[in-house]
Each structure stands twice: as C-alpha cells, then as structure tokens.
Amino acid sequence: SSTPVLDLLSSMPSANPPAAPPLSLDTINPKVLKCEYAVRGEIVTLAQRLQQELLAKPGSHPFDEILYCNIGNPQSLSQLPITFFREVLALCDHPAILDKSETQGLFSADAIERAWQILDQIPGRATGAYSHSQGIKGLRDTIAAGIEARDGFPADPNDIFLTDGASPAVHMMMQLLIRSEKDGILCPIPQYPLYSASIALHGGTLVPYYLDEATGWGLEVSELKKQLDAAKSNGITVRALVVINPGNPTGQVLAEENQRGIVEFCKKEGLVLLADEVYQENVYVPEKTFHSFKKISRSMGYGEKDISLVSFQSVSKGYHGECGKRGGYMEVTGFSPDVMEQIYKVASVNLCSNISGQILASLVMSPPKVGDESYESYCAEKDGILSSLARRAKALEDAFDNLEGVSCNKAEGAMYLFPRIHLPQKAIKAAEALKTAPDAFYCHRLLNATGIVVVPGSGFGQVPGTWHFRCTILPQEDKIPAIVSRLTDFHKGFMDEFRD
Numbered sequence: 001s002s003t004p005v006l007d008l009l010s011s012m013p014s015a016n017p018p019a020a021p022p023l024s025l026d027t028i029n030p031k032v033l034k035c036e037y038a039v040r041g042e043i044v045t046l047a048q049r050l051q052q053e054l055l056a057k058p059g060s061h062p063f064d065e066i067l068y069c070n071i072g073n074p075q076s077l078s079q080l081p082i083t084f085f086r087e088v089l090a091l092c093d094h095p096a097i098l099d100k101s102e103t104q105g106l107f108s109a110d111a112i113e114r115a116w117q118i119l120d121q122i123p124g125r126a127t128g129a130y131s132h133s134q135g136i137k138g139l140r141d142t143i144a145a146g147i148e149a150r151d152g153f154p155a156d157p158n159d160i161f162l163t164d165g166a167s168p169a170v171h172m173m174m175q176l177l178i179r180s181e182k183d184g185i186l187c188p189i190p191q192y193p194l195y196s197a198s199i200a201l202h203g204g205t206l207v208p209y210y211l212d213e214a215t216g217w218g219l220e221v222s223e224l225k226k227q228l229d230a231a232k233s234n235g236i237t238v239r240a241l242v243v244i245n246p247g248n249p250t251g252q253v254l255a256e257e258n259q260r261g262i263v264e265f266c267k268k269e270g271l272v273l274l275a276d277e278v279y280q281e282n283v284y285v286p287e288k289t290f291h292s293f294k295k296i297s298r299s300m301g302y303g304e305k306d307i308s309l310v311s312f313q314s315v316s317k318g319y320h321g322e323c324g325k326r327g328g329y330m331e332v333t334g335f336s337p338d339v340m341e342q343i344y345k346v347a348s349v350n351l352c353s354n355i356s357g358q359i360l361a362s363l364v365m366s367p368p369k370v371g372d373e374s375y376e377s378y379c380a381e382k383d384g385i386l387s388s389l390a391r392r393a394k395a396l397e398d399a400f401d402n403l404e405g406v407s408c409n410k411a412e413g414a415m416y417l418f419p420r421i422h423l424p425q426k427a428i429k430a431a432e433a434l435k436t437a438p439d440a441f442y443c444h445r446l447l448n449a450t451g452i453v454v455v456p457g458s459g460f461g462q463v464p465g466t467w468h469f470r471c472t473i474l475p476q477e478d479k480i481p482a483i484v485s486r487l488t489d490f491h492k493g494f495m496d497e498f499r500d
C-alpha cells in the first residue's frame, strides 16, 4: 500500500535544515588521525619554514642553505636521469617527431626503435589514453621477461599490476588483506612508515618484529615466530609479513639463507609474503647480492600453490631515481583466480596508472643490452651513479661512527644510514621538558644549527630506549665534506652542552 501523505510530509526534509557542523579533527575519519608519515613530518615543515626565512632574509640563520637528507629523492639533489630512459619517454610522448629526419641526429637509434616498439603496444599509439587497469599488456610482457631474466624463473604478465609507484600497490594489498583491527600485518621495526601509515588508514594492526641492530639489522625467524604467537594470543589474525630488502631505513641486504628461512616461515604459517624490493638495484657491498623472494621461493621448489607472494618494484630508486614519474608494479603470485579478479576490480576503480610511469617501469626492467647503441653510455651513467652512492654511503657511515656516542651500521644497500645516538640523560631530560622525543630533539637542534634535515628514528620505530636518526646518502659528493664538518661541529657542541 502507498505511504500515507502525512508520513511522506513528515519524512520530507524541513525547508532550513541545520547547517552541518564544519569538519573538525573530531569529525574526520579517526584512521586518518592515527596515520603518520615521518619522512615528510614536522622536521621537514620546520625546514621549509627556515628555507623561506633564508630566501626572505639571507644571513638570518647560521647556514646559507637547507640540505634535505630526509627523503630518498635523488633528482631533487641534482642526480641526472638516465639518458636512454628519457629519450624513449620523450619520443613516446611526442610520436610526431619520430618520423622527422632531424630526430635521427638528436636521439639514439635504439631509443627511436624502442619508442616505436612501445607505441606499437599502445592502442592508437596514444600515451594520453587510459590503458588496461593492470597496465599496457605489451609493457607487462616486457617486465615479465625482465623478471625472468633477473631470476631465472617464469613470470606471468597477468600477475603484474603497473602502479603509480610502489606506494599505491602497498595500499592496494593492505586494502585487500585488512578486514578489521583484528587483522595484523607483521612489519619490521625500524620500518618505512608507508607500512604503518597504510595499516592505520585501513584500520588494521601493525604487528612489530624487531630487526637486530647488533647483527647488522639481522632478521631472525625466531623473532617472527615470537611476535606472531604474541599477536595470536591477543586475538590478532596475522595475514601477511612485510620484508623490505634492501632495508629502509636500515640498509641491510638479506643473506640468501635468511631469505629461505623467511619463505619457509610464511609457507608454514600461511602468511602472504609482501616483498618490498624497490632498492634491488642499490647494493654497495661486494659480499652481498640481491636475490628476489620470487627467485628464492621458486628455487626452493615452491610455486603458485605453496606460497602467496607479492613483490613490489619502483622506478623511484635504483640508479634511475625517477620518483616524480610515479612508476612501479606489484607482481602478485599464489592467489586464486577469484581473488586476482578482486584485485583487478580494485585496480580498475582507479582506471589505470600513468603511462609515463608504465613505460619507465618497462625500461627499468629491460634496459639497453650489449650491442645496443646506448649500451655503453647507459652503463657509464648507471655505474657512475651507483659507485658514487657507495662512496657517499661509506663517507657518511665513517663520519657518523667518528661522532662521540654514535654508532652506525654499514649501508649495504638502499639509500640511507640509520646511526644510533647514545644521548646523555641531560639531553633526554631537556627533550622531555619540551615534550618531544629525544631523537626528534636532537634532529631539531641539528636543523636549526646546520640546515641539515634528517628524520628522527622515532618516525621509523626502534627498540624502546634506543635513539636513532635517518640520513640519506644522496647529497652530491662535493657537498659531503661540508655536511660532515657541519655535522661534526654541531655534534661536538651538542655533547659539550648536554654531556652528563
């Protein structure tokens, strides 16, 4: 029966409904409030303010420039992009010049050939069009071939999702895995705070496992088991294990045997292994080699039916450092077809990732080969960047190690150093008086005295009672001596002021 008119009228909104209260911290999603991302936290905000003050009033601070050592953003610190990659990108984005005779003189023959090859894989040769939601199939074929060449085991292009950097891929997996706060994700401590932020945003629980600083940030399977059992006893269902290899902020490169133990652990406990491998090209010590978890698991005889493994890659790191191009992928293996369909559905909500990032991801996984015209120049650029990063890592590691009360593990890989600072009680009390973490207090004082921006260890997590900060190895080599002397002078003054 129809609803009586009176009911309809009473249910009609009144002519002047009360204005909705303006949004406040009390009325936004509490998961957003809980989320934190220290890499661009309040130290960086202060640095940006100081930078404005220096611009407005040169000489207003005891330094003439801000040195951003807080973020792994190589090209913001003058690192040059790889010529071949940029040639291909430019040609793909303006195909009209491909046919011009003068182009032959401006671009390498193999870049022109690669651009044609890529454009032939894009419907309508239009880099301005939406692509397949997993990314252009031809580029996924290239990336799969690159993974196979790296690992020696098959890779399926249909397992690859091209994303706007690794970050959205991580968010997608957290969205898939976390059903409530009762779902936990095992994360390393110290960790890259994308993970703690994403888990918070998706309403899950971060289950910490501590890397062992005394053994060069070793990852002990016994620690994984201990933390897993503790979480279970608190009613948490642990869904996945995050491993960052090479590590951020810790810089360690896992030994193969350690990786095998981790794969066994995930298989035995039924955990999805989330392998963050964005620094796979950043290994600086001869005694370590990067092995993907895909390669390790397959070499143990574990296939699709034995372990669920998601591997993340990015164009932001390595020797290419193309952070702003927002390229990357996740290779999703060991999931059932119907779950893969759900992941595809979520990817399709964002339509597709940006095409430049997709092209770049394919170039990173299939760079110039022996015999290509660009091969020698490509190798010179790549080796030049990586050997310089290795020298900078060593120089800064030695500098930190020479500071009173500071110890610094070797940066075997990645782009960071994470020195431990043994702060005097006087400094800790001074920090407490300011209601700030002791390492944040140190970083603030460092910034105000030298213009050097580093991130407090509390932004990555650390064993309670220990204090660290993270410094990138990215400032150009000619700036390293000035950084070292500024840092050393500051630290001496700080310790003179607060020594117990």
Ligand SMILES: Cc1ncc(COP(=O)(O)O)c(CN[C@@H]2CONC2=O)c1O
Pocket (backbone or CB within 6 Å): 039, 070, 071, 072, 073, 164, 165, 166, 167, 168, 192, 194, 244, 248, 276, 278, 313, 314, 315, 316, 323, 327, 328
């Ligand atoms: C371990 C790790 N995973 C994923 C990402 C995300 O990379 P995308 O650019 O591909 O999204 C980063 C970025 N590194 C951050 C950014 O700079 N400094 C850092 O610690 C990272 O360090």
